[in-house]
Amino acid sequence: MKIFLILVIFFLGGFVYFLFPISDNSSPEYFKWKAEYDQDALTQASMEKVLLDTNFNFDRVELIEVGPGKVYYSLWGHLILRFVGSGKTSEEDLSLSFLAYFSDFPVNRYKASFGGYTVLPKLAYYKNYVEEYQIEEKRFMHAYPITLTQNQKDTLLLKLRSWVIDKSKPGTYSFMLNNCVGVMIKLFIESDIIPKGQLVEKRRYPNEVAGIFLKFGLIRQEDYLVYANE
Numbered sequence: 001m002k003i004f005l006i007l008v009i010f011f012l013g014g015f016v017y018f019l020f021p022i023s024d025n026s027s028p029e030y031f032k033w034k035a036e037y038d039q040d041a042l043t044q045a046s047m048e049k050v051l052l053d054t055n056f057n058f059d060r061v062e063l064i065e066v067g068p069g070k071v072y073y074s075l076w077g078h079l080i081l082r083f084v085g086s087g088k089t090s091e092e093d094l095s096l097s098f099l100a101y102f103s104d105f106p107v108n109r110y111k112a113s114f115g116g117y118t119v120l121p122k123l124a125y126y127k128n129y130v131e132e133y134q135i136e137e138k139r140f141m142h143a144y145p146i147t148l149t150q151n152q153k154d155t156l157l158l159k160l161r162s163w164v165i166d167k168s169k170p171g172t173y174s175f176m177l178n179n180c181v182g183v184m185i186k187l188f189i190e191s192d193i194i195p196k197g198q199l200v201e202k203r204r205y206p207n208e209v210a211g212i213f214l215k216f217g218l219i220r221q222e223d224y225l226v227y228a229n230e
Helices: 002-019 028-052 109-114 126-136 150-165 180-190 206-215
Strands: 060-066 078-084 094-101 117-125 141-146
Touching: 028 094, 028 117, 028 150, 060 150, 060 206, 078 126, 078 141, 078 180, 078 206, 094 126, 094 180, 117 126, 117 150, 126 141, 141 206, 150 180, 180 206
Parallel strands: none
Antiparallel strands: 060 078, 060 141, 078 094, 094 117
16 A cells, blocks of 8 residues: 555656646756757747838738648647748748747746746748758648638738737737747737637647638638548
Protein backbone atom coordinates (compact mmCIF):
# COMPACT_ATOMS: atom_id res chain seq x y z
CA MET A 1 0.00 0.00 0.00
CA LYS A 2 2.79 2.43 0.85
CA ILE A 3 4.52 1.71 -2.44
CA PHE A 4 1.28 2.39 -4.29
CA LEU A 5 0.82 5.74 -2.50
CA ILE A 6 4.41 6.70 -3.22
CA LEU A 7 3.92 5.92 -6.94
CA VAL A 8 0.67 7.92 -7.03
CA ILE A 9 2.33 10.91 -5.38
CA PHE A 10 5.33 10.59 -7.72
CA PHE A 11 3.19 10.56 -10.87
CA LEU A 12 0.88 13.32 -9.64
CA GLY A 13 3.89 15.45 -8.77
CA GLY A 14 5.37 14.85 -12.21
CA PHE A 15 2.07 15.74 -13.89
CA VAL A 16 1.74 18.96 -11.89
CA TYR A 17 5.33 19.91 -12.75
CA PHE A 18 4.61 19.18 -16.44
CA LEU A 19 1.69 21.61 -16.39
CA PHE A 20 3.23 24.20 -14.04
CA PRO A 21 7.03 24.05 -14.39
CA ILE A 22 9.12 26.20 -12.08
CA SER A 23 9.80 29.61 -13.62
CA ASP A 24 13.39 30.12 -14.75
CA ASN A 25 15.05 33.49 -15.33
CA SER A 26 18.70 32.75 -14.64
CA SER A 27 19.85 29.61 -16.47
CA PRO A 28 21.86 29.60 -19.74
CA GLU A 29 18.77 28.10 -21.42
CA TYR A 30 16.69 31.04 -20.22
CA PHE A 31 19.10 33.62 -21.64
CA LYS A 32 19.14 31.77 -24.96
CA TRP A 33 15.33 31.78 -24.98
CA LYS A 34 15.24 35.46 -23.99
CA ALA A 35 17.56 36.44 -26.85
CA GLU A 36 15.36 34.59 -29.33
CA TYR A 37 12.22 36.06 -27.73
CA ASP A 38 13.55 39.62 -28.08
CA GLN A 39 14.65 39.03 -31.68
CA ASP A 40 11.26 37.56 -32.58
CA ALA A 41 9.58 40.61 -31.02
CA LEU A 42 11.67 42.94 -33.21
CA THR A 43 10.86 40.90 -36.32
CA GLN A 44 7.17 40.89 -35.45
CA ALA A 45 7.18 44.66 -34.94
CA SER A 46 8.75 45.21 -38.36
CA MET A 47 6.14 42.96 -40.01
CA GLU A 48 3.32 44.77 -38.20
CA LYS A 49 4.56 48.04 -39.67
CA VAL A 50 4.18 46.50 -43.14
CA LEU A 51 0.58 45.49 -42.43
CA LEU A 52 -0.34 48.82 -40.82
CA ASP A 53 1.21 50.90 -43.59
CA THR A 54 -1.50 52.78 -45.50
CA ASN A 55 0.09 51.62 -48.77
CA PHE A 56 -0.31 47.92 -47.89
CA ASN A 57 -2.37 46.18 -50.55
CA PHE A 58 -3.01 42.67 -51.83
CA ASP A 59 -4.81 41.00 -54.74
CA ARG A 60 -6.40 38.06 -52.95
CA VAL A 61 -5.94 35.74 -49.98
CA GLU A 62 -5.12 32.05 -49.75
CA LEU A 63 -5.83 29.63 -46.93
CA ILE A 64 -2.73 27.47 -46.40
CA GLU A 65 -3.20 24.18 -44.58
CA VAL A 66 0.04 22.92 -43.05
CA GLY A 67 0.34 19.19 -42.43
CA PRO A 68 1.10 17.57 -39.08
CA GLY A 69 4.54 17.87 -37.52
CA LYS A 70 6.46 15.48 -35.30
CA VAL A 71 6.26 17.26 -31.94
CA TYR A 72 3.08 16.75 -29.92
CA TYR A 73 1.67 20.27 -30.28
CA SER A 74 1.95 20.14 -34.09
CA LEU A 75 0.32 16.75 -34.63
CA TRP A 76 -2.94 18.33 -35.83
CA GLY A 77 -1.33 20.68 -38.34
CA HIS A 78 -1.52 24.46 -38.66
CA LEU A 79 -3.17 27.25 -40.68
CA ILE A 80 -1.72 30.24 -42.51
CA LEU A 81 -3.42 33.09 -44.38
CA ARG A 82 -1.40 34.42 -47.30
CA PHE A 83 -1.97 37.90 -48.71
CA VAL A 84 -1.16 37.20 -52.33
CA GLY A 85 0.29 40.14 -54.24
CA SER A 86 1.27 42.08 -51.13
CA GLY A 87 5.01 41.53 -51.62
CA LYS A 88 7.46 42.65 -54.26
CA THR A 89 7.74 38.98 -55.18
CA SER A 90 5.51 35.98 -54.36
CA GLU A 91 8.10 34.90 -51.79
CA GLU A 92 7.65 38.22 -49.96
CA ASP A 93 3.86 38.02 -49.70
CA LEU A 94 2.89 38.88 -46.14
CA SER A 95 1.43 35.83 -44.41
CA LEU A 96 -0.35 35.31 -41.12
CA SER A 97 -0.89 32.58 -38.55
CA PHE A 98 -2.13 32.64 -34.98
CA LEU A 99 0.05 31.36 -32.15
CA ALA A 100 0.32 31.73 -28.40
CA TYR A 101 2.64 34.55 -27.36
CA PHE A 102 4.57 32.60 -24.76
CA SER A 103 6.00 34.98 -22.16
CA ASP A 104 7.09 32.38 -19.58
CA PHE A 105 10.14 30.15 -19.54
CA PRO A 106 9.54 27.29 -19.45
CA VAL A 107 6.08 27.37 -21.01
CA ASN A 108 3.19 27.04 -18.57
CA ARG A 109 1.37 24.20 -20.32
CA TYR A 110 -1.84 24.73 -18.38
CA LYS A 111 -2.13 28.30 -19.68
CA ALA A 112 -1.17 27.15 -23.18
CA SER A 113 -3.89 24.49 -23.15
CA PHE A 114 -6.76 26.27 -21.43
CA GLY A 115 -6.09 30.00 -21.75
CA GLY A 116 -3.82 32.65 -20.31
CA TYR A 117 -1.39 33.60 -23.06
CA THR A 118 -2.01 36.43 -25.51
CA VAL A 119 -2.86 35.48 -29.08
CA LEU A 120 -0.03 36.46 -31.41
CA PRO A 121 -1.02 37.33 -35.01
CA LYS A 122 2.35 36.15 -36.32
CA LEU A 123 3.25 37.98 -39.52
CA ALA A 124 6.07 36.80 -41.77
CA TYR A 125 7.05 36.65 -45.40
CA TYR A 126 5.64 33.59 -47.13
CA LYS A 127 9.16 32.33 -47.83
CA ASN A 128 9.82 32.19 -44.06
CA TYR A 129 6.83 29.93 -43.52
CA VAL A 130 7.89 27.71 -46.43
CA GLU A 131 11.39 27.41 -45.01
CA GLU A 132 10.12 26.58 -41.52
CA TYR A 133 7.33 24.13 -42.33
CA GLN A 134 7.99 22.71 -45.79
CA ILE A 135 11.78 22.66 -45.99
CA GLU A 136 12.92 22.22 -42.38
CA GLU A 137 10.02 20.21 -40.94
CA LYS A 138 9.00 18.39 -44.17
CA ARG A 139 5.31 19.22 -43.75
CA PHE A 140 2.97 19.70 -46.68
CA MET A 141 1.43 23.09 -47.43
CA HIS A 142 -1.87 23.03 -49.34
CA ALA A 143 -3.07 26.36 -50.77
CA TYR A 144 -6.77 27.16 -51.26
CA PRO A 145 -7.60 30.46 -53.03
CA ILE A 146 -10.35 32.32 -51.14
CA THR A 147 -13.00 34.24 -53.06
CA LEU A 148 -13.67 37.65 -51.51
CA THR A 149 -15.30 40.84 -52.72
CA GLN A 150 -13.37 44.08 -52.42
CA ASN A 151 -15.54 45.06 -49.47
CA GLN A 152 -14.77 41.76 -47.71
CA LYS A 153 -11.05 42.24 -48.33
CA ASP A 154 -11.28 45.73 -46.82
CA THR A 155 -13.17 44.57 -43.71
CA LEU A 156 -10.81 41.62 -43.22
CA LEU A 157 -7.79 43.92 -43.32
CA LEU A 158 -9.46 46.43 -41.01
CA LYS A 159 -10.31 43.74 -38.46
CA LEU A 160 -6.83 42.21 -38.57
CA ARG A 161 -5.21 45.60 -38.10
CA SER A 162 -7.37 46.21 -35.03
CA TRP A 163 -6.21 42.86 -33.60
CA VAL A 164 -2.58 43.74 -34.24
CA ILE A 165 -2.98 47.09 -32.49
CA ASP A 166 -4.88 45.57 -29.55
CA LYS A 167 -3.88 41.94 -29.10
CA SER A 168 -6.47 41.37 -26.38
CA LYS A 169 -9.30 41.47 -28.94
CA PRO A 170 -9.02 37.85 -30.22
CA GLY A 171 -9.19 36.58 -26.62
CA THR A 172 -6.52 34.57 -24.83
CA TYR A 173 -4.91 31.68 -26.67
CA SER A 174 -6.15 28.20 -25.87
CA PHE A 175 -4.73 25.07 -27.50
CA MET A 176 -8.04 23.39 -26.75
CA LEU A 177 -10.30 25.95 -28.48
CA ASN A 178 -9.05 29.46 -29.28
CA ASN A 179 -6.13 28.12 -31.30
CA CYS A 180 -4.82 28.65 -34.85
CA VAL A 181 -8.14 27.33 -36.20
CA GLY A 182 -10.53 28.95 -33.73
CA VAL A 183 -8.95 32.40 -34.06
CA MET A 184 -8.79 32.15 -37.87
CA ILE A 185 -12.51 31.34 -38.06
CA LYS A 186 -13.22 34.13 -35.55
CA LEU A 187 -11.37 36.58 -37.83
CA PHE A 188 -13.68 35.73 -40.73
CA ILE A 189 -16.80 35.87 -38.54
CA GLU A 190 -15.91 39.24 -37.02
CA SER A 191 -15.08 40.53 -40.52
CA ASP A 192 -18.70 39.69 -41.53
CA ILE A 193 -17.48 37.18 -44.12
CA ILE A 194 -18.83 34.09 -42.32
CA PRO A 195 -22.30 34.80 -40.86
CA LYS A 196 -22.46 35.09 -37.07
CA GLY A 197 -24.22 32.19 -35.38
CA GLN A 198 -23.54 29.77 -38.22
CA LEU A 199 -20.75 27.90 -36.42
CA VAL A 200 -21.19 26.37 -32.99
CA GLU A 201 -18.11 27.10 -30.88
CA LYS A 202 -16.24 23.84 -30.54
CA ARG A 203 -12.79 22.50 -31.20
CA ARG A 204 -11.95 22.16 -34.88
CA TYR A 205 -8.86 20.98 -36.71
CA PRO A 206 -6.83 22.55 -39.55
CA ASN A 207 -7.88 19.88 -42.07
CA GLU A 208 -11.56 20.80 -41.51
CA VAL A 209 -11.32 24.50 -42.31
CA ALA A 210 -11.18 24.24 -46.11
CA GLY A 211 -14.46 22.30 -45.97
CA ILE A 212 -16.00 24.99 -43.75
CA PHE A 213 -14.90 27.72 -46.15
CA LEU A 214 -16.29 25.66 -49.06
CA LYS A 215 -19.66 25.51 -47.27
CA PHE A 216 -19.81 29.32 -47.13
CA GLY A 217 -18.71 29.79 -50.75
CA LEU A 218 -15.25 31.12 -49.90
CA ILE A 219 -13.45 28.26 -51.67
CA ARG A 220 -14.44 26.79 -55.03
CA GLN A 221 -15.37 23.12 -55.25
CA GLU A 222 -12.70 22.44 -57.88
CA ASP A 223 -9.97 23.95 -55.69
CA TYR A 224 -11.17 22.01 -52.66
CA LEU A 225 -11.16 18.68 -54.54
CA VAL A 226 -7.48 19.03 -55.40
CA TYR A 227 -6.57 17.79 -51.92
CA ALA A 228 -9.89 16.31 -50.72
CA ASN A 229 -8.83 12.68 -51.12
CA GLU A 230 -5.36 12.96 -49.60
